[in-house]
Amino acid sequence: MSQVDAATDEQAMAHILLGDDPQRFTKPQTVDTTLRDFESMTHSIDQIMEDNPNALVMIDSYINGPLILLAKHPDRFVIASDRDFKQRMEDAHHQVDYILLAPPVGQAALTGANAFYPEMYGGGVPWARLVTEYTENGKGRLFRIDRNIPN
Structure with missing residues (x-):
């Protein structure tokens, strides 16, 4: 390439x-x-977005780009090319509803939310609750932000 x-x-x-x-x-x-390979992840996140019409999901488009192509609501993803991405990432506790993280290995460990919240993937952020883990090619963990728990 x-x-x-x-x-x-x-x-x-x-x-x-x-x-x-x-x-x-x-x-x-x-x-x-x-x-x-990303269909299961896409279906799951589409369902969350339909159940929560205002939900915003922060994803790493570098790793999970196909998700943007397949999703019904790609406009509700917060991605690195968004003008307000840095602000949303720095205050994810108040700015997004979900964060999808790829396993923090290789280049994925250096991108977006994995780099900013390195302890989140392992469950070390109290205000981020694991919703589901995807195990096929589009691997990752989806966390729901709990605003009732202080950051």
Whole structure:
């Protein structure tokens, strides 16, 4: 992917969708299979958003980019390219309703909320309650923010 003239996040998305083989561009079923890996996560988060019409979910678009493509309400994700992302991340306890974290290994440990709240994935943030854990390719843990617990 290093030969492609694209931003880092675009290269990461292409890698997620296509892997290391540029010939996979000619095999759409490979892309579908990769996107299908995020269907369970997408369905779960779509249901949360439908049950909570004002809910905002902070996600790492670098790791979970396919989720944005598949979700019914992509406008309700808080992502790094949002103008107010830094403000929302620094005050997530009051600014978002859910945070989806990828396992904090490799590059995922250095991105977004994983870097800002390194103890959250392991359950070390009292105001973030684990809702569900996703174990397929789109791996991660979804936390609900409990505003009744001080940060």
